[in-house]
Amino acid sequence: MHAVIxxxxxxxxFWPKSRENLPKQLLSIVGQETMIQNTVDRISPIIPVKNxxxxxxxxxxxxxxxxxxxxxxSPSQLLTEPIPRNTSAAIGYSAKILSRNNPEAIMAIFPADxxxxxxxxxxxxxxxxxxxxxxxxxxxxxIKPTSPxxxxxxxxQGKLITGNSFKVDRFIExxxxxxxxxxxxxxxxxxxxxxxxxxxxxxxxxxxxxxxKLHEQLEGLSINTTPIKGKYPYQKxxxxxxxxxxxxxxxSIDHGVMEKxxxxxxxPANIEWNDVGTWTSLAAISxxxxxxxxxxGNVVSIENSDSIIQAxxxxxxxxxxxxxxxxxxxxxxxxxxxxxxxxxxxxxxxxKSEKRPEVNTTISETRPWGNYTVLLKETNYLVKRIVVLPGxxxxxxxxKHRSEHWTVVSGVAQVQIGEISxxxxxxxxxxxxxxxxxxxxNRNETALIIIEVQLGDKLEEDDIIRHEDKYGRDD
Amino acid sequence: MHAVIxxxxxxxxFWPKSRENLPKQLLSIVGQETMIQNTVDRISPIIPVKNxxxxxxxxxxxxxxxxxxxxxxSPSQLLTEPIPRNTSAAIGYSAKILSRNNPEAIMAIFPADxxxxxxxxxxxxxxxxxxxxxxxxxxxxxIKPTSPxxxxxxxxQGKLITGNSFKVDRFIExxxxxxxxxxxxxxxxxxxxxxxxxxxxxxxxxxxxxxxKLHEQLEGLSINTTPIKGKYPYQKxxxxxxxxxxxxxxxSIDHGVMEKxxxxxxxPANIEWNDVGTWTSLAAISxxxxxxxxxxGNVVSIENSDSIIQAxxxxxxxxxxxxxxxxxxxxxxxxxxxxxxxxxxxxxxxxKSEKRPEVNTTISETRPWGNYTVLLKETNYLVKRIVVLPGxxxxxxxxKHRSEHWTVVSGVAQVQIGEISxxxxxxxxxxxxxxxxxxxxNRNETALIIIEVQLGDKLEEDDIIRHEDKYGRDD
Numbered sequence: 014m015h016a017v018i019x020x021x022x023x024x025x026x027f028w029p030k031s032r033e034n035l036p037k038q039l040l041s042i043v044g045q046e047t048m049i050q051n052t053v054d055r056i057s058p059i060i061p062v063k064n065x066x067x068x069x070x071x072x073x074x075x076x077x078x079x080x081x082x083x084x085x086x087s088p089s090q091l092l093t094e095p096i097p098r099n100t101s102a103a104i105g106y107s108a109k110i111l112s113r114n115n116p117e118a119i120m121a122i123f124p125a126d127x128x129x130x131x132x133x134x135x136x137x138x139x140x141x142x143x144x145x146x147x148x149x150x151x152x153x154x155x156i157k158p159t160s161p162x163x164x165x166x167x168x169x170q171g172k173l174i175t176g177n178s179f180k181v182d183r184f185i186e187x188x189x190x191x192x193x194x195x196x197x198x199x200x201x202x203x204x205x206x207x208x209x210x211x212x213x214x215x216x217x218x219x220x221x222x223x224x225x226k227l228h229e230q231l232e233g234l235s236i237n238t239t240p241i242k243g244k245y246p247y248q249k250x251x252x253x254x255x256x257x258x259x260x261x262x263x264x265s266i267d268h269g270v271m272e273k274x275x276x277x278x279x280x281p282a283n284i285e286w287n288d289v290g291t292w293t294s295l296a297a298i299s300x301x302x303x304x305x306x307x308x309x310g311n312v313v314s315i316e317n318s319d320s321i322i323q324a325x326x327x328x329x330x331x332x333x334x335x336x337x338x339x340x341x342x343x344x345x346x347x348x349x350x351x352x353x354x355x356x357x358x359x360x361x362x363x364x365k366s367e368k369r370p371e372v373n374t375t376i377s378e379t380r381p382w383g384n385y386t387v388l389l390k391e392t393n394y395l396v397k398r399i400v401v402l403p404g405x406x407x408x409x410x411x412x413k414h415r416s417e418h419w420t421v422v423s424g425v426a427q428v429q430i431g432e433i434s435x436x437x438x439x440x441x442x443x444x445x446x447x448x449x450x451x452x453x454x455n456r457n458e459t460a461l462i463i464i465e466v467q468l469g470d471k472l473e474e475d476d477i478i479r480h481e482d483k484y485g486r487d488d
Numbered sequence: 489m490h491a492v493i494x495x496x497x498x499x500x501x502f503w504p505k506s507r508e509n510l511p512k513q514l515l516s517i518v519g520q521e522t523m524i525q526n527t528v529d530r531i532s533p534i535i536p537v538k539n540x541x542x543x544x545x546x547x548x549x550x551x552x553x554x555x556x557x558x559x560x561x562s563p564s565q566l567l568t569e570p571i572p573r574n575t576s577a578a579i580g581y582s583a584k585i586l587s588r589n590n591p592e593a594i595m596a597i598f599p600a601d602x603x604x605x606x607x608x609x610x611x612x613x614x615x616x617x618x619x620x621x622x623x624x625x626x627x628x629x630x631i632k633p634t635s636p637x638x639x640x641x642x643x644x645q646g647k648l649i650t651g652n653s654f655k656v657d658r659f660i661e662x663x664x665x666x667x668x669x670x671x672x673x674x675x676x677x678x679x680x681x682x683x684x685x686x687x688x689x690x691x692x693x694x695x696x697x698x699x700x701k702l703h704e705q706l707e708g709l710s711i712n713t714t715p716i717k718g719k720y721p722y723q724k725x726x727x728x729x730x731x732x733x734x735x736x737x738x739x740s741i742d743h744g745v746m747e748k749x750x751x752x753x754x755x756p757a758n759i760e761w762n763d764v765g766t767w768t769s770l771a772a773i774s775x776x777x778x779x780x781x782x783x784x785g786n787v788v789s790i791e792n793s794d795s796i797i798q799a800x801x802x803x804x805x806x807x808x809x810x811x812x813x814x815x816x817x818x819x820x821x822x823x824x825x826x827x828x829x830x831x832x833x834x835x836x837x838x839x840k841s842e843k844r845p846e847v848n849t850t851i852s853e854t855r856p857w858g859n860y861t862v863l864l865k866e867t868n869y870l871v872k873r874i875v876v877l878p879g880x881x882x883x884x885x886x887x888k889h890r891s892e893h894w895t896v897v898s899g900v901a902q903v904q905i906g907e908i909s910x911x912x913x914x915x916x917x918x919x920x921x922x923x924x925x926x927x928x929x930n931r932n933e934t935a936l937i938i939i940e941v942q943l944g945d946k947l948e949e950d951d952i953i954r955h956e957d958k959y960g961r962d963d
Contacts, residue, residue: 333825350808388863394897420941422869466895
């Protein structure tokens, strides 16, 4: 069995923790691991990491490879999308790539950002699904509802097919509360989990029937996929491939195939599953305090109840709150009534329409070589902390508009300026004049940390000319 | 007429904006000016600044002088208290100092942190109070209530004395809501404003009757008060004076004198007055939006009502809040139910008991020479922005535990290290080795801004040996 993990999060619903540059699957929402790490790890007893593929947006490729590195994930099994084009595109493209080696392989689809706490029953279920998929069914996992959730799509079971699986009577979009209550009472309705199991050939055949244009276009994607050069040689679409991808119809696999195909089977799942759709989900998947709060970080809490308070290092003092969501990050704070959690996207839209940076990035950004944090940004100067991981180096670069001043505060820096290289220890300093070609590297086994002071008339990330980069970046 | 402004705020109720180092009177809660600036400025048409005295805690002396400098306030009229000892001590001490030059002067007492928006009627009232005080009354200003406030003390008027003033029937501590409603209905009850007008000699005589021990001790304070050396030569108690001050009884002037003396008169005031006792006061003294919110700073607000949202530069996104107080600062955030505003002191007590720094200081601290902001603090390194005002200089100092790296980002720095002085322009750098005597000065007419990186095994403000200081600081 092969796995394809769909990592297409847009970073909206978990704002301000999630950003466009850092969607939900790349965050640790519960526990230490990130959601995509949990997703890969969870299925590994039955689907080895060497059979696990991930498809994600181009801009998240490095971070995804970096997060999955210690799990043994190979960057050559990371596919990237130039832009989001919904699940039919992502799944069709993945299936086409898998079919090159083994068109009869069983392929299981997992969203990268769901929580499943009952791993063993889940894995047992996947084995059942594999058997049903081998009989040319498109198997969708239907979660047995435990509450009348209006926020989920539902699947109504039809007649029994084989094993414990059923024909699908119909798919139901998010129902109203009353309808959801009736579903729960009546039984035979399941939450649509977005987890699917099928044979590659079965799926591609159904795509050819119901999304024939997509089916035609998949060939063009497949032959235009090549590994990039650099530290993480993930699979990228070349320019013609990206052009085809951009022209694909944006339609979900549910609408495009599942609701039309007569090969669909639903396999009911009695597992603890949560799609972690909003901040309120935290109350269901985390340990609550006696007043039903979920509190983390540097919080002084007095007499709050039913609230979600997620702080970081900065002190958050909360007093007398009820049904409040509060999420603090270094550059943006969200405070919202719990009942309005679904409307956080309104906030994100408003911020986006005002072209504020807090939608895209945090003040701390990860890079293939480590990370940086902006400590202060003023018109003509900017202060950053830069962390370079052991063995890594920044690109050989220069800047048109700024000089840079580096003070090493931890580790050992190899600094090249023009043709001259030097070694700097903690407590040593160097200036990079405007326009000079330079490179910062860490050849030691501990992290290198420098404080950078930039001075110039334009202090933007895009004032960077890369002359050479080990990570294959050219922009 | 002389004014004595009592600036004894403890920084509790307006936390996190106020801190022990920065109490309410030194903040601009409404408008551009700070509360103490407004207080001095408001009375200046009838009490010239040369007749205005301020009494405040020692630790706020520099900042108070600095804030009042442009109003023409002379530091020699700033008295300081080594520790807070309530209003009898502060007022008695001030009266004793005034009596040295003119025991028959009229002295008006003003809290430094109240809001009065109707200046003209207020000044007219003060002139009336002056006339009554000349007849040896202790005049207290009673504000005509406009609502049944349970948070204020009340004064009940007795029989008419002279002008529009009355004998005081009795003083009433904060009543319950019902009693306050009856007061409002009945009439003849006034809010106790803490504004007093009397002859210095009358007050001292009443102190000798009702607080005889204090009266004796005042002489010891008076002869031990001397101006400090340095930029702001305010009046400081020498060691014997401070010892006396520390031993004074801590009692309010209301309890100590006003409730006992038969010379007390209340002058009813029909003015707009607010003691700005909690964050909720902001709704009364600020411009509200159509949903009764008071919002300032970098806020994205969607469908909030009856809330106070005070942000700074950091983005605050608020959605669907009702009756919430939210105050954001760089190092601490307060979020609280509006009805719990009185309990913010519980938060402050808890933070204090946990010995967190956020009670005392902000990340930006003002100094006689300018200010600094801590941008990042880690175990072995610390990053600061330092702003030195034109013409100012830090002390000649050295550090036992740290080296410092300075990059000039704006202005021109005069840097002395050991015996060597140098001039550094923007984009220049210098290292201060551990243990080296050094001084940073700004001899130009624009602000000097440097980024400082400290490295060492102990990075505390108290690792500073001052060899010479133009502001008279020796610790």
